[in-house]
Amino acid sequence: MIYLDHNATTPMDPEVLEAMRPHFLAGGNAESRHAAGRRARRAWEDARESVARILGADPSEVIFTSGGTEANNLAIFGLARAELGPGHVVSSPIEHPAVAEPVAHLQADGFDVDRPEVDAEGLADARRMAECFGGRTRLATLMLANNETGAIQPVQELAGLAIPRGIPVHTDAVQAVGRIPVHFHALGVSSLAASAHKFHGPVGVGLLLVKRGVRLRSWLLGGGQQQGRRPGTVAVPLAVGLAKALELWHAQAAARSARWASLRDRLESTLISALGPGRVVRNGPGDDARRLPQTLNLGFVGLDGDALLMKLDLAGIAASLGSACSSGASRPSPTLLAMRVPEDRLRSSVRFSLGAATTDADIDEAAARIIESIRTD
Template sequence: MPAPSIYLDHNATTPLDPRVLEAMRPYFLSAGNAESRHSAGRRARRAWDEAREATAGVLGAFADEVVFTSGGTEANNLAVLGLARGDDGPGRIVSSPIEHPAVAEPIAFLESRGFAVDRPDVDAEGLADADLMASYFDDRTRLAALMLANNETGALQPVARLAELAATRGVPVHTDAVQAVGRIPVDFHALGVATLAASAHKFHGPVGVGLLLIRRGVKLAPRLFGGGQQQGRRPGTAPVPLVVGLATALELWRAESETRIATWARLSHRLEAGLIAALGPDRVVPNGPLDRARRLPQTVNLGFVGIEGEALMIQLDLAGVAVSLGSACASGSTQPSPTLVAMRVPPDRLRSSVRFSLGASTTESDVDEAVLRTVAAVERLIG
């Protein structure tokens, strides 16, 4: 009989919370376009408006600053392309070199169209230097981009500091908060950024819906054109069931956040310490901030020195443990992780690193069993 599976790849996607499914169910089973004026349409509109109010309340925004999207990729693209676009030709962008492809690729697209892009170095722990990034600002700078939490190492970035410095130069800051929302408290207004992206499937909500927060007064050129919904910033028929699911997942996160964060901090430490104790600190080396307060509470990225990460991931999959090598959106690439390259991780662990990420349903027994199976897998690979 196969061993029970253990899912430790929540940074890629999380399972839908059954309570979220129940909240969505009535809207899947009934008709009603939120733009229609009959009773069914009004019912859909109420659900939409309530979801937007709830979302804004959890994330420290105004309801009219919430734009719902199909996910984090669309939200990031809308922000980058919308903020950078100008009537006076290409400008300059300042970005960290550790951005998710959903930010890095639209920036690269703009670069191919004549934009100048500066990517100041991060340190060996994968932390950006906000003051260094701000030193690249000039009169042509249209946008600064810095993720709130890195998807591979969990490193928490100095976004508020960058936004503070950018405000003095009139430079809008976009933050990709896809990995942060639902893992740490996020307050849009306190961060001071112009735009913020998130995605429901990262915090036990449905796949296919995300959001972009756009601060009042920020001009954002639209990328889609149609019926004019959502102030014309993201037109299209309102996906009411999905938005209800997103808002419900956020409210559950807010209600349970203290417990989740404390549990994740304890379990991630147990996982990391257990593997280091069993295999030795020369064999298992953490990637990312050594100060655990400077990284997501449920993300552990470890280099298994002398072992190919791809081979270890396959062995773990065969053993019933789901992990990843980094960004799921780049999992088919044969190139080493851009984040680890930017951190100047030594070659002996550049291709040996594996990411473990916990979710709301992860238990202590899951972690203990994952340690045992990982140790066994490593020992098989080293012979």
């Protein structure tokens, strides 16, 4: 199997597992005052400090969660409902379901929601979003990088337009953290979500960064842990694993990025050369600086995406049609619909996403299998 679906989840790095192992075996509640509790507390604090250093935040701004979905929900409901009664939210039409569905829930509860269009490359317009701001606006949301096309969004620009007006900005950075440099304070946002299993960490742990002084209404009750914003016994082994995975990426970030971009472009150019530019079309930004280095979304014009995905699976290639969190339905991608992708490639687009262990040989063999699968269709 050639695994090219790392935007769905990544295999855990063995070094991460080894870093976590002692904390699974030792026990100790980080809130307890005995020696075991103090050891657990120190490990958890070390993890928090490491994450904060790499992501340009203060340790007090780090909240560990069960993953990106919880982090996004905590931010969206916590920020939008910091004041009582319905208000107004500005979002984008290309958000992951972990953001889109909470925003839709707010809308069903009486909030007004604006979702300004993105362009044909899947890029939001920060100024167009800001034009929707009003006196009742409680929140603006814009993902940092799109999970399907890899398009990097103008989050910093949006924050610069919203924050001076007292409007908090949340960014879903689940696909960005561990792939490109992310600096929380430089972005200027109010909150940021990430998830360990997207950068070779464990499943079941993520984080939410919340800027100091930002009002966030907690909707979980049951203890005072993590400033009461995410109460409950902290999962020390998982926090350690997240931090270790982020450290491993950070230590080789530039090399990984350059290698990913080279392999991504190699796969794209090989497929276009073999099948023709009229049959293989990239979905997403034309400017490499505006897209993730390890994400490639291609439309295979005239083919059925579901059928192609099954053929690729039989050929030993793991890829996807888009978000792995869209219930497995064969509906057209909301992101590609928002980009107004033509019908002849709307349902034929496949996402390939690379990981730390992807090799030149993987890409060459994957290209050969994809070409064979299409030519025999």
